[in-house]
Amino acid sequence: MSNLINLQLRGNINVTESLYNILKIRANNEINKEDNLLRNFNTLVDPLILNLFYGLYKSKKLPPNDEKQIELEKTYEFNVAIGSYANIFNHFLFLLWLKENGIPKDDKNSILYRKNLYEFMNRLNDMNYYQSIVIPFYLAIADESTKSERSFTHRMFTIENIKTESALDTPEYLAIEFSTLQEEFLNEIVEYLE
Numbered sequence: 001m002s003n004l005i006n007l008q009l010r011g012n013i014n015v016t017e018s019l020y021n022i023l024k025i026r027a028n029n030e031i032n033k034e035d036n037l038l039r040n041f042n043t044l045v046d047p048l049i050l051n052l053f054y055g056l057y058k059s060k061k062l063p064p065n066d067e068k069q070i071e072l073e074k075t076y077e078f079n080v081a082i083g084s085y086a087n088i089f090n091h092f093l094f095l096l097w098l099k100e101n102g103i104p105k106d107d108k109n110s111i112l113y114r115k116n117l118y119e120f121m122n123r124l125n126d127m128n129y130y131q132s133i134v135i136p137f138y139l140a141i142a143d144e145s146t147k148s149e150r151s152f153t154h155r156m157f158t159i160e161n162i163k164t165e166s167a168l169d170t171p172e173y174l175a176i177e178f179s180t181l182q183e184e185f186l187n188e189i190v191e192y193l194e
Helices: 018-026 047-059 083-102 109-122 127-142 152-159 171-193
Strands: 008-015 075-080
Touching: 008 018, 008 047, 008 127, 018 047, 018 075, 018 152, 047 075, 047 083, 047 127, 047 152, 047 171, 083 109, 083 171, 109 127, 127 152, 152 171
Parallel strands: none
Antiparallel strands: 008 075
């Protein structure tokens, strides 16, 4: 994988409406900073990055291979440093690719295997593919609701006042859920590679 440390994500990206609302509030400072639990995202982690990783952990799926852009409800103009996160994210995608494709046991299939692997790695280094397919794919997964609970992104948007929150909407609960999914994701990948 190439070194993506200085990578900036620039331009319009399709995002879900819930994530758009979070980003709009943060950008416009519509909520009093002293009462806003989202205030630290500028210094801790961008909400887009957090939702991107959450979607990956939740789905345990590779993004689509095709070049057709994934359309979501809103577009938002970004200028986000994603380099250090992209290296980790690409590593996880590579491990998922290995899990899905296995490792050839003989030379017979190695040429096709290498061709597919190189195509996959080239896609991961294509910022257009990242912006139009990878990011919207995982953002949509992070914003999927189930019958029992609202989406991760929507719950993140509604954590404005800890005094009136239900247990499933507390920042602590979201952090535990994120950590648990990350651990499950990594355990599943590690089990496969052992």
